[in-house]
Amino acid sequence: MPSHRIAVIPGDGIGTEVVPPAQRLLDAAGERYGFSFEWTELDWSCEYYARTGRMMPADGLETLREFDQIFLGAVGYPGVPDHVSLWGLLIPIRRTFRQYVNLRPVTLLPGIDSPLRDVPAGGIDFLVVRENNEGEYSEVGGRLYRGTDQELAVQETLFTRAGVERVMRYSFGLAASRGGRLASATKSNGIIHTMPFWDEIFRELAPEYAEVETSEYHIDALAGLFVLDPGRFDVVVASNLFGDILTDLGAAIIGSIGIAPSANLNPERDHPSMFEPVHGSAPDIAGTGRANPLGQVWAGAMMLEHLGHTDAARAVLTTMGKVLGETGVRTPDLGGTASTAEVEQELLRVFATLEDQEERA
Numbered sequence: 001m002p003s004h005r006i007a008v009i010p011g012d013g014i015g016t017e018v019v020p021p022a023q024r025l026l027d028a029a030g031e032r033y034g035f036s037f038e039w040t041e042l043d044w045s046c047e048y049y050a051r052t053g054r055m056m057p058a059d060g061l062e063t064l065r066e067f068d069q070i071f072l073g074a075v076g077y078p079g080v081p082d083h084v085s086l087w088g089l090l091i092p093i094r095r096t097f098r099q100y101v102n103l104r105p106v107t108l109l110p111g112i113d114s115p116l117r118d119v120p121a122g123g124i125d126f127l128v129v130r131e132n133n134e135g136e137y138s139e140v141g142g143r144l145y146r147g148t149d150q151e152l153a154v155q156e157t158l159f160t161r162a163g164v165e166r167v168m169r170y171s172f173g174l175a176a177s178r179g180g181r182l183a184s185a186t187k188s189n190g191i192i193h194t195m196p197f198w199d200e201i202f203r204e205l206a207p208e209y210a211e212v213e214t215s216e217y218h219i220d221a222l223a224g225l226f227v228l229d230p231g232r233f234d235v236v237v238a239s240n241l242f243g244d245i246l247t248d249l250g251a252a253i254i255g256s257i258g259i260a261p262s263a264n265l266n267p268e269r270d271h272p273s274m275f276e277p278v279h280g281s282a283p284d285i286a287g288t289g290r291a292n293p294l295g296q297v298w299a300g301a302m303m304l305e306h307l308g309h310t311d312a313a314r315a316v317l318t319t320m321g322k323v324l325g326e327t328g329v330r331t332p333d334l335g336g337t338a339s340t341a342e343v344e345q346e347l348l349r350v351f352a353t354l355e356d357q358e359e360r361a
């Protein structure tokens with residue numbers, strides 16, 4: 001029986017509340033489909049920082065390297081500045097392990113009403129591929145002359161040809177395997193060096209993927225279209241910051257930031273990938289027991305898919321759809337009254353009732 005060694009970093013706030021329910025459902029999936037997880041929990045977090053002055057041990061990345069995959073909740077909490085918590089853990093993991101694809105599905109699940117008008121069931125179903133290693137999140141820059149009247153802050157957007165090409169090749173390939181349409185998020189009208197470079201590479205690669213129909217949208221107009229006509233998209237490729245903003249918007253149009261998943265993929269598979277929800281540690285609701293665990297569960301389904309357990313991944317998604325569509329058990333972000341624990345119980349119950357292949361399809 002295959003066993004997968006997974007590093008688990010629940011992190012901060014609701015991260016610690018939504019990770020264990022997701023692990024239990026993944027364990028149930030393993031039992032049913034004939035594999036298992038060997039979880040190693042790492043308490044790296046803002047609390048860890050308060051104790052040690054670091055977000056993770058000095059050899060943290062070396063520790064993670066030994067695992068098959070990483071399952072993350074969320075990091076960042078009031079009391080520790082976000083640039084410390086994020087540059088001390090999340091960003092180095094994404095970069096060191098060359099998780100340059102951040103794959104974020106935007107799919108309206110059964111039973112959820114989009115906040116948008118007139119969206120039929122299944123009317124939103126696309127994927128955002130967010131460049132995850134460079135772009136606007138560059139380390140080139142700094143702050144100078146603090147406390148003087150010349151104080152300034154600067155951060156350069158940095159695109160490398162290799163970095164843009166690899167994420168675009170992934171996106172073209174993904175589009176070719178689905179509906180055959182790829183949209184590029186750009187801002188070539190306003191950002192005179194970097195986005196034209198991005199566009200040029202997009203156009204250079206397009207002829208190699210003749211089966212893919214391409215389009216380009218300015219990011220501001222694209223954000224509007226996510227609201228006005230989300231049904232037109234299949235795969236959208238975006239830079240790091242554009243993709244970040246677009247995917248919180250994507251989460252909103254499918255009903256809640258509490259559902260949306262994210263896979264930080266190392267497509268070459270020479271390092272672990274990392275699976276986490278799109279949302280953060282939600283300090284405003286942490287400790288209330290009302291966090292939606294579905295984003296973490298869906299991230300778990302993406303991990304199953306990456307590990308090759310396609311049937312198990314599909315069963316988890318079917319379970320989520322049934323819980324949402326048939327039982328009415330949901331957390332307050334989706335208009336319900338259930339607790340995290342009640343949603344977990346319902347997920348486990350419904351998962352256990354899935355019977356034949358048809359039900360799992």
Ligand code: NAD
Nearest residue numbers: 074075076077082257258279280281282284285291292333
């Ligand atoms: P957030 O996603 O934590 O919260 C935004 C809003 O969505 C809040 O009102 C919150 O209550 C709600 N929400 C989020 N997840 C929910 C869930 N599962 N169920 C129900 N409601 C949910 O974003 P934020 O407030 O901007 O950030 C809080 C902290 O998290 C910051 O420190 C930020 O840097 C960090 N953060 C970390 C990650 C990560 O680790 N990948 C991602 C985003 C934000």
Ligand code: IPM
Nearest residue numbers: 076086090244262278279280
């Ligand atoms: C996300 C988060 C992070 C990002 C932050 C917390 C650095 O918003 O995973 O979407 O911008 O990548």
Ligand code: MN
Nearest residue numbers: 244245248278
């Ligand atoms: Mn984000």
